Amino acid sequence: xxxxxxxxxxxxxxxxxxxxxxxxxxxxxxxxxxxxxxxxxxxxxxxxxxxxxxxxxxxxxxxxxxxxxxxxxxxxxxxxxxxxx
Amino acid sequence: xxxxxxxxxxxxxxxxxxxxxxxxxxxxxxxxxxxxxxxxxxxxxxxxxxxxxxxxxxxxxxxxxxxxxxxxxxxxxxxxxxxxxxxxxxxxxxxxxxxxxxxxxxxxxxxxxxxxxxxxxxxxxxxxxxxxxxxxxxxxxxxxxxxxxxxxxxxxxxxxxxxxxxxxxxxxxxxxxxxxxxxxxxxxxxxxxxxxxxxxxxxxxxxxxxxxxxxxxxxxxxxxxxxxxxxxxxxxxxxxxxxxxxxxxxxxxxxxxxxxxx
Numbered sequence: 330x331x332x333x334x335x336x337x338x339x340x341x342x343x344x345x346x347x348x349x350x351x352x353x354x355x356x357x358x359x360x361x362x363x364x365x366x367x368x369x370x371x372x373x374x375x376x377x378x379x380x381x382x383x384x385x386x387x388x389x390x391x392x393x394x395x396x397x398x399x400x401x402x403x404x405x406x407x408x409x410x411x412x413x414x
Numbered sequence: 415x416x417x418x419x420x421x422x423x424x425x426x427x428x429x430x431x432x433x434x435x436x437x438x439x440x441x442x443x444x445x446x447x448x449x450x451x452x453x454x455x456x457x458x459x460x461x462x463x464x465x466x467x468x469x470x471x472x473x474x475x476x477x478x479x480x481x482x483x484x485x486x487x488x489x490x491x492x493x494x495x496x497x498x499x500x501x502x503x504x505x506x507x508x509x510x511x512x513x514x515x516x517x518x519x520x521x522x523x524x525x526x527x528x529x530x531x532x533x534x535x536x537x538x539x540x541x542x543x544x545x546x547x548x549x550x551x552x553x554x555x556x557x558x559x560x561x562x563x564x565x566x567x568x569x570x571x572x573x574x575x576x577x578x579x580x581x582x583x584x585x586x587x588x589x590x591x592x593x594x595x596x597x598x599x600x601x602x603x604x605x606x607x608x609x610x611x612x613x614x615x616x617x618x619x620x621x622x623x624x625x626x627x628x629x630x631x632x633x634x635x636x637x638x639x640x641x642x643x644x645x646x647x648x649x650x651x652x653x654x655x656x657x658x659x660x661x662x663x664x665x666x667x668x669x670x671x672x673x674x675x676x
Contacts, residue, residue: 341620341640348620350640355627357620 332403333373334366334412342367349411356409361387365402366411376403420468422446427458428564429510429554431500434464435492438478439471441485448485449492454581455547455565455589465499467492490576493566497551500564506635508556509642511626514539515548515561515590516668522546522591524561525671526553527656527664528629529602534661536568538602539587542665546590547582552631555646561594598671599647600654601625608659612667614676615655619644622653 337349347363349356358366361383368374368382380399390398406412421442424435437445449469450457469488470478480491501510514527514535525545529535539550547565554562567579582589601617617625623643633639647653654676658664670676 338634339636339638339640341623341644343619343644346620348623348640350627350633353634355624355640357624 330376330414331373332369332376332379332412332414334369334406335410337411340366352410356411358406362402362406365399365406369412376400379403423460424449424453425458425460425464426453426456426496427461428456428496428566429500429504429552430562431503432458432461432464433496433499434460434466435469435496436466437469437471439475439481439483441471441483445469445471445485445488448489451584452489452493452567452579452581453496454583465503467495467499486574486576486578489567489579490569493569493579497564497566501552501631504554504562505632508554508562509636509646510552510554510562510631512551512629512631513553514550515553515563515594516542517546517548517561517590517594518672519544519546519588519591522561522594523597523672524548524553524590524594525598525600525668526555526561526596526650527600527602528626529604530629533602533604534664535602536570537661538664540568540570540585541662542668543587545588545668547587548590548594555596557642557645559596559646559649561596563590563594565590596646596650598654598674598676599650599652600656600667600671601629602664603655603657604659604661605657606659608657610659612656612658612663614667615657617653617655619647619652622647625655626653 337351339350347358380396384395420436420438422437468478470481475481482488511528517524536550549564552564569577572578
């Protein structure tokens with residue numbers, strides 16, 4: 330599954346955390362979501378590659394599947410209109 | 415429908431925007447007097463680069479933007495229309511927030527209290543008599559932190575169906591100095607079960623942007639609205655979130671906010 334992010338009107342980073350301005354709303358992303366957002370290139374990225382990049386950055390999540398955690402996070406961002414497939 | 419020619423003209427300037435109010439109808443002179451009194455802090459010489467609002471005391475005047483023989487209603491609608499016109503004219507030029515602006519009478523240093531409608535903005539502006547009145551509705555801030563005032567009439571509850579529009583002078587408020595600069599940024603959060611003593615917290619920049627955005631006008635007209643807002647917030651030492659129960663509790667915070675001790 331290829332993950333893409335919407336075109337943000339503006340985005341800004343403070344202390345490795347991202348806020349984006351999309352559809353007249355400001356969304357402040359968690360540190361993990363900020364990293365995920367920043368790892369998505371304009372052409373999109375396969376979710377397996379995204380998972381690998383996040384595991385490399387943060388390490389494997391304790392007691393959970395990294396793939397499942399990334400899927401959940403991607404779904405959260407999709408529901409607020411920041412990500413599409 | 416009959417159309418009346420303007421019998422009187424009032425020019426106002428607010429948010430750095432001129433508006434010519436053309437008044438017609440059988441009570442044009444009475445309307446003009448009332449408008450001049452309420453908008454006394456904004457009266458200006460006629461200019462060329464202006465928006466025009468047509469007001470008529472003839473309720474059948476279909477050409478007028480506001481047509482009514484109820485002067486209280488006209489004053490109420492005019493306040494809204496002028497505000498919409500000047501905000502619209504400056505969309506994307508500088509940041510504008512729903513806010514109270516209170517200025518130091520000597521230095522022009524201004525505290526900007528951002529707040530949604532119904533949280534006591536007018537009460538705060540009306541009660542903080544030791545400071546110059548910048549606005550009870552909208553405050554503009556340029557990227558160099560200069561403040562653009564909107565000293566419109568204050569909307570005061572009274573017995574009629576519409577709020578009364580009274581000028582800051584009529585309410586005994588001091589005019590703000592002509593040169594204003596933003597020194598402090600706060601967001602008001604009132605609740606009936608809020609703390610007895612106001613509680614102030616410094617908000618991280620990104621959270622500040624999320625809190626401020628709903629109270630900012632025409633954000634989408636900026637190329638980089640988040641960067642513009644973040645610059646304002648960070649240059650003024652960060653956004654203070656003030657939790658409080660009663661508007662009068664906020665007044666003692668204005669001076670410390672301007673002195674950087676809050």
